[in-house]
Amino acid sequence: VEQLCGEKVSKSMVSELTKKLDPVVKEWANRPLDRQYYNYIYVDAMYIKVREYHRVVSKAVYIALGVNSQDRREILGFRVANRESKETWIEFFESLKSRGLQPPKLVISDAHEGLKAAITKSFLN
Structure with a gap:
């Protein structure tokens, strides 16, 4: 600063x-996510260093960015987890859905195996 x-x-x-x-x-x-429909959702995780119990550790930050029918982008949510996995991606998606997120037309992501499996389970089944 x-x-x-x-x-x-x-x-x-x-x-x-x-x-x-x-x-x-x-x-x-x-906040509720059922007030508008998000055609597209971009999802990814990045790793940041955080101080935890007097040590510096690496944490995964999950993020979802939605594009609505007016083509406006909006951060839908984020979550910090110990690592990137199918289970934590599913938990993240379920938290978004519990706030009213509807399955989008398309989810854009990288090829992380756990993420691909979580997208299938959360939005295609």
Whole structure:
């Protein structure tokens, strides 16, 4: 922040901002997805380093981006998991469906075997 904005930020300031932002992020992350239809959904996972129990570990971040009938893109959801697997992809898709997501016309993804299997199970069966 200091490099970007020229201001120092204390740990307590970050903590206070996080407390204020948590409810906003939680509301966004749990919003209903049944208000419009998403023709296409792009899904992928990326790995980030996070501090967990006083160690730095690698975590998978699942993300789904929907394209609606007005061709507008929208992040539908994300989830952090220990690794990328069929089971965690299915859990992620089920969480989106529980918020009202309907099966799209097309799901765009890479060729990760677990992801392909989860797409089939979650949207084609």
